[in-house]
Amino acid sequence: MPLVRNPILPGFNADPSIVRVADDYYIATSTFEWYPGVQIHHSKDLANWDLVTRPLNRKSQLDMRGNPDSCGVWAPCLTYDGGKFWLVYTDVKRKDGSFKDTPNYIVTADRIEGPWSDPIYVNSSGFDPSLFHDEDGRKWFLNMLQDHRRRPKAFAGIRLQEYDPAAEKLVGETKTIFYGTDLDLVEGPHLYKRNGWYYLLTAEGGTAYEHACTLARSRNIWGPYELHPQKYILTSKDSPFASLQRAGHGDLVDTPDGKTYLVHLTGRPITQARRCVLGRETAIQEAYWGDDDWLYIKNGPVPSLDVELSAKRDENSYWAERCYKFDSTEGLHKDFQWLRTPEPERIFAVKNGLQLTGRESIGSWVEQALVARRQTHFSYDAETVISFCPTDERHFAGLTAYYCRYNFFYLTVTADARGQRELLILTSEASWPEGSLKLPLADPVQIPNEGKVKLALMIRGRELQFWYALEGEPSLKAIGPVYDASILSDECGGHQAHGSFTGAFTGIAASDLNGTEKKAFFDYFLYRPVKHDSDRYDV
Template sequence: MTLLHNPVIRGFAPDPSLVRVGDWYYVATSSFEWFPTIPIHRSRDLARWEYAGHVRGAVPGDSLAGVPDSGGIWAPSLSWDGERFWVVYSVVRSVGTPYFDTDTYVSTATEVGGAWTPPRRVASHGFDPALFHDEGRLWLLNLQNDHRPDGRRFSGIVLTEIDPETLVPVGDTHLLMQHERLIEGPKLVKRDGWFHLVLAEGGTGVEHGVLMARSRAVTGPYELDSQPLLTTRDDPSVPLQKAGHAELVETAGGEWVMSHLVARPLRTPDGPRCPLGRETAIQAVIWDKDGWPRLRQGGWHPAVEVEVEVATRAVRPESGPESGSAGPESDAVAPESDAVAPESDAAEPGADLGWPWSTLRGPADPGWADSAVRPGWIRLRGRHGPESRWAHSLLAQRITEHRAEAEVTVEAGPRTFTQAAGLVLRYNAEAYLSLDLTWAEAEGEGQRGQQWRGGGRTVLSLVEREEFGTRRVAVVDVDASAPLTLGVTVEDGLAQFWYVREGARALVGTPLDFTKLSDDYGSKLRFTGAMAGVHAVDLVDASFTADFTGFRLTCW
């Protein structure tokens, strides 16, 4: 038995889709407006997970320019047909409107960290698609969206058979289920002659849960389980909240486990807030005497510590699908070698700009992010401001614990208030904290923007941005003739920025509310998580550059 501690993938890893291939388990998670698109982690024991790659080229043209915050790639579903991995996902281009404006794509690969086929579009009834492989047939599950003024935006679960080669629909689309409570995130698994439909219920907040239904025929009719498989909606004291969006998988030893999302709230005077976003957890599952899945510990609340059986079996020549599918069980050896760099929350100065770095709406590009021009440093060329949906020069990493510290050394010479570079804590364009090296008028002079006349001073400017406006918290004069180290410490829901002056930390401004960088603050839909990183801005001609070294993010 292996003891795992939930969440197993910590910090902004929502909507986990779990599949087993031989002795390896793989999880794909949502990436929204962030790159790399569709991160994939892998594990042999379900307790220790490492980054294994991502779905390269998931977005046509490798660009999500213009998509809103929390748009982009929602809820990928990963599966295995015995020879290759499949992933299906939706690119959502409208958030908070009746029209999600989704494009649903399918891509395949023989190795999750290798080359993925160019995405091919399939029927886009709504978001949360999944593929179900059954005896050589391929079925596409989806949420149905009804955008009409009197329609239900979450209007049931639909199923369409598609040709495995052309991906063209075969026959009619079937309405599997409608329900008075919101249902989404459908997955199918076949066991003992039953088709089990796994449903995310109640939305992605504190009402989230997992509801089961089953049928003897894949097209229905489906009967609902009398109780939820998983939820925390009835008890706000459970440490893992928002539990839902699940997938069932049989282990190599014949046991069953379930991947699902959770969130770890901080308790604030304004209610619980989850700045780490939604994370990936694993539960042990048994089947009751009536053939319904149940949590092994009883009830429907997720456990923090879970013992799982991951016994391996001898490798057989034949292989088959393991999750979201039916057919012979797979004992295929995972195609990748063991030579995968483990996931880390730190990056060596000048290292490759891949994982754990993330970027907004497009991959890192040497045209604006270059780790080769100056050994040991990363050079960013300033582009749009931090609220841009198009071309913000930002490198960031996921914050994985409620206590964290980030620091970086920056060298730059801003000559105008339109140029800035520094350290950022970011949730989205309307929720960030930034400490930037920039230009300001001489002491006592108003903001008249006449920097081209010379003069002025170099300052550190601390800014707090929230949904309801922007506030300049503090301005500190600094000497930028030498590299300057900036930092921030996050503890007890507060973020205290600082810089190094004469070998010691000097505080900048007062502690700021870190919990506003969460799913739960403000009036708009939010689905990602807090990140720490570096950025550069040049609003005039994108010629200003800043060099960064020694970035460190420590979470505990």
């Protein structure tokens, strides 16, 4: 069988949940504050994946306005009970400090493409919910239990309770069935049944470099659960030079021919500072069942960079340049998302290009006009052409490389206090907790008050350079210094350890801090992957 290089879902695709229906595989991943919520990819061969839907796509299902960075949709669980699909997820409203506000919901659909139902509220006792469909038809709801009284960590174990689909609520006894190991931070539970055993797969150690998958089993769903003889079936925590780091939070799937695979999140750090600019990605490992009825990872517990699968990956598609024309007949391309709001018509429209309506600042947690796609390569070029007529310094629009409100680079078309148009780079570099711009700013470049402007950025590993050209000019000119692009990473994402969960994006944005809804127009957006000597992990 051909070798396929991990990750199978490159770029920000964290907390994978996988299900097989006949010969179709589906993976659901977290989207946090990015809208619409949850990414579901489809594959026939486990090697080649295509984004088929984002099911939480209307206000009645999800409204994240006001959610802080790295809150929103955490760790969805996708299952199928033979009749319909079930999706369980958390919409986290607060995560920092002692308290976490974590309402959990269920939506269902007859077809993976939807339509998906309005959500049913389940509970708020913790996050990372999952749903297990037992052989007798009963359904069981699991999530980690949050206890704000524990110091310094509030992860109090995995909680189990029966879910009644007719009554649409939890019923009966509730019990903590697993407290985790000394690695702590137990979360991400999934239940399976095989040969009379209930198997409980969990994530431990946080989502940084101590992350791991733990497996336990019991003859009774209520426990007690005994630990796997290896304790951690997958982890890179003791292998700092392994190609795949931060390995954990997994889910299992069986193929029609009887093989078992584990999908899991992972990170590929760059620079000596070990920064994962592509965020937490989805990888896959072959597993097997031993004579002792325990699951083992092939060549594990350290994850493998290359894995045998039934098909090769389409490398041409991975390296293809993508020029998005913003065709009004097709709407916004599926590669793009925006932040928090379920009312996209207030921030953008596809009309012979992309029209952004200036709203709040690029760092807003409520309503900002920012449309972007994932960075899925360590090196790339991005380019757009903008038409924008600012009248003062509170109007700005342009091209951004963005992680969160605390970490972004932003080449803007703006104006000074007299209304003279200029190009100005705004940066917020590892500015947690203030979220301030890095001052002094690079000197602005005055440009004519009329005419389109081409804006571009080039990232080569850790180096970012902005470029521009005025209308009619044949070539781009560099603007500003070379920036450290590696800060667009979980490790620098504006929070303490285990606190930043997304990944780098690149896109376009517009702000009108005067509240007059000034519009910016973009002709296209180009994303060009680049093979670069420093990118030793790229596929």
